[in-house]
Amino acid sequence: MTYADRPWLARYPDGQPADIEPEFDSGLAVFDAAVAAAPDAEFLQYFGTSQTFSDVDRAARALASALAERGFGRGDRLALYVQNNPAFIIGMVAAWRLGGVAVAINPMNKERELTYLLKDSGATALLALDELYAQVGKPVIDSGQTQVATVITCSALDMQDRADARLFADTERVRTDPALDLVELIAAGGGDDLPDPGLGPDDLAVLAYTSGTTGDPKGAMNTHGNFSFNAQTYREWTGLQAGEGILGIAPLFHITGLVGHIMAAMLVRSPLVLSHRFEPSVMLDAIREYRPVFTIGAITALSALAAAPGATKDDLSSLRVLYSGGAPIAPSVGDRLEGLYGAYIHNIYGLTETNSPSHAVPRGVRAPVDPESGALSVGVPVFNTVVRVVGADGKDVAVGEVGEFVTVGPQVVPGYWNKPEATASSIPDGALHTGDVGFMDEDGWYYVVDRKKDMINASGYKVWPREVEDVLYTHPAVREAAVVGVPDEYRGETVKAFVSLQPGAALTPDELIAFAKEQMAAYKYPRSVEIVDELPKTVTGKILRRELRDAVS
Structure with a gap:
């Protein structure tokens, strides 16, 4: 293949064409x-x-x-x-x-x-x-x-x-x-x-x-x-x-x-x-x-x-x-x-x-x-x-x-x-x-892992922030999450998470680290978590990892 x-194309609904011809120039x-x-x-x-x-x-x-x-x-x-x-x-x-x-x-x-x-x-x-x-x-x-x-x-x-x-x-x-x-x-x-x-x-x-x-x-x-x-x-x-x-x-x-x-x-x-x-x-x-x-x-x-x-x-x-x-x-x-x-x-x-x-x-x-x-x-x-x-x-x-x-x-x-x-x-x-x-799976579905520049190299292991963030989002107290790589003397880079909480929720960094540790490999879970009121975003709502990364590098 x-x-x-x-x-x-097998994922397209019945009757939907593979190609179209624009009606207007x-x-x-x-x-x-x-x-x-x-x-x-x-x-x-x-x-x-x-x-x-x-x-x-x-x-x-x-x-x-x-x-x-x-x-x-x-x-x-x-x-x-x-x-x-x-x-x-x-x-x-x-x-x-x-x-x-x-x-x-x-x-x-x-x-x-x-x-x-x-x-x-x-x-x-x-x-x-x-x-x-x-x-x-x-x-x-x-x-x-x-x-x-x-x-x-x-x-x-x-x-x-x-x-x-x-x-x-x-x-x-x-x-x-x-x-x-x-x-x-x-x-x-x-x-x-x-x-x-x-x-x-x-x-x-x-x-x-x-x-x-x-x-x-x-x-x-x-x-x-x-x-x-x-x-x-x-x-x-x-x-x-x-x-x-x-x-x-x-x-x-x-x-x-x-x-x-x-x-x-x-x-x-x-x-x-x-x-x-x-x-x-x-x-x-x-x-x-x-x-x-x-x-x-x-x-x-x-x-x-x-x-x-x-x-x-x-x-x-x-x-x-x-x-x-x-x-x-x-x-x-x-x-x-x-x-x-x-x-x-x-x-x-x-x-x-x-x-x-x-x-x-x-x-x-x-x-x-x-x-x-x-x-x-x-x-x-x-x-x-x-x-x-x-x-x-x-x-x-x-x-x-x-x-x-x-x-x-x-x-x-x-x-x-x-x-x-x-x-x-x-x-x-x-x-x-x-x-x-x-990547693309065998059925033709596509999955975005991350931007090239956002990949974290922790002791030679590749960590994609998106995967860690998805785990953090499963915690009921988490409203928004962003994961970045930060310098680490021993690992080269290590994983840090910035998190905002749902209204009225209470959660400590240690509790969230323990939660993540139970659900992913040791090299992936965040070694530090910072609770913030709001994460920086573009005007379109995309979370700005680079601002978080720049603030700690």
């Missing part, structure tokens, strides 16, 4: 088809207001017209420096309307980070939240280090009819000259006669920056072909139907939000529920109000949502299709959350460089747990995709053996923006070397 034989074509077929259908739901597909089209055309008047054209980059607001989608579509590229920027970025991203992308226009622009963006633009010539600001209070005090108690509209105002540009109208930019599958849609864990962030060049393919993957894999709402739990600047939220909503013609940023109680109220059917987010976010004060199974019952990606799921956590949501949480796996999913668990199928490592499968490769598992020599390893995932498929980006050496190293001939380590 070889990977090219695609043994995982570009993300803009996906959006235009939704406007033509369902102009009055709700597209964005945001604190009591709804924007239809035609509403968003008019707003994006007006913004595009204003940008065009100021010299923005084909291939130019528009940076989006906002939260999960309607402005993000309006800005992205406006850039596409002119044949331009959106640059997705983390709203948590500060001056140094924003300067780097604007310079690296060569963005000539910036759409920013007014408060972010006043505090961070304007000093960057005034420094003269970027090519940004046009700035448009928006407010988190725009396009809503309530200012929820849990998020907006101190929020006021801020005007910072000479920035333009998005609402005023939309009111001015225009853009009805913009020519078709003629976007095709190979044109760039979004520069989505990697996290930069091993150096400066790199701009993954997500194309319109990547977007249209994986939007269709989401639709077919989840079985979503028109009008079934999507909960925007992931940040829109992240590849999960871009594809699993925005593009999926456009293609399926479903409403996307936005709530500015992730605050569990606010999002719980949005679920109660709008009753979305589908979401995809980090398991930490799904856990926090289920633990929001007053949350009940009835509150969460509309979410019938649940997927989690971006961070591993411990089997015990998945079981606990299934009891709270009343729906099984399907694993999904991918990277910024794979435009969201390369693997997923088919809807209605329960992922197996590897009996040896205890790892929950991340699923099987999606349509048109082959994922090899290779050893250090670059050759395929045997079924069941651990190696690096190498992915080939229509969702793999063509490269990194202005970084030909990084592209040649990580994506030679279109094959993405993911840096993730795992």
Whole structure:
């Protein structure tokens, strides 16, 4: 059996094809088809207001017209420096309307980070939240280090009819000259006669920056072909139907939000529920109000949502299709959350460089747990995709053996923006070397063990943090766990765990060490445990092992 034989196809539901042909050549074509077929259908739901597909089209055309008047054209980059607001989608579509590229920027970025991203992308226009622009963006633009010539600001209070005090108690509209105002540009109208930019599958849609864990962030060049393919993957894999709402739990600047939220909503013609940023109680109220059917987010976010004060199974019952990606799921956590949501949480796996999913668990199928490592499968490769598992020599390893995932498929980006050496190293001939380590079992299920750099070498024994973490999660007092290698004079490295506890739980480090010692080999169990209030995370909810490792090394 070889990977090219695609043994995982036997895991596909009856009637699901091995390969698909994207219906659209570009993300803009996906959006235009939704406007033509369902102009009055709700597209964005945001604190009591709804924007239809035609509403968003008019707003994006007006913004595009204003940008065009100021010299923005084909291939130019528009940076989006906002939260999960309607402005993000309006800005992205406006850039596409002119044949331009959106640059997705983390709203948590500060001056140094924003300067780097604007310079690296060569963005000539910036759409920013007014408060972010006043505090961070304007000093960057005034420094003269970027090519940004046009700035448009928006407010988190725009396009809503309530200012929820849990998020907006101190929020006021801020005007910072000479920035333009998005609402005023939309009111001015225009853009009805913009020519078709003629976007095709190979044109760039979004520069989505990697996290930069091993150096400066790199701009993954997500194309319109990547977007249209994986939007269709989401639709077919989840079985979503028109009008079934999507909960925007992931940040829109992240590849999960871009594809699993925005593009999926456009293609399926479903409403996307936005709530500015992730605050569990606010999002719980949005679920109660709008009753979305589908979401995809980090398991930490799904856990926090289920633990929001007053949350009940009835509150969460509309979410019938649940997927989690971006961070591993411990089997015990998945079981606990299934009891709270009343729906099984399907694993999904991918990277910024794979435009969201390369693997997923088919809807209605329960992922197996590897009996040896205890790892929950991340699923099987999606349509048109082959994922090899290779050893250090670059050759395929045997079924069941651990190696690096190498992915080939229509969702793999063509490269990194202005970084030909990084592209040649990580994506030679279109094959993405993911840096993730795992294996495929004889039935075609894939399991991620860890990132290469996270492996711990304790007295010559390999210890994968994920396996230790999964054991720790089975203790009822443990809420979150992260395992890292720390220097040790005798063993070279030894295993250290950082743990946060469930509300009201009491547990000592020694008790948890003893618990782990009973369940794993002597070289694997943590020799030290530190109880903390919260573990450091990315904005998407992925636990940052590197920060913990750096703090003790």
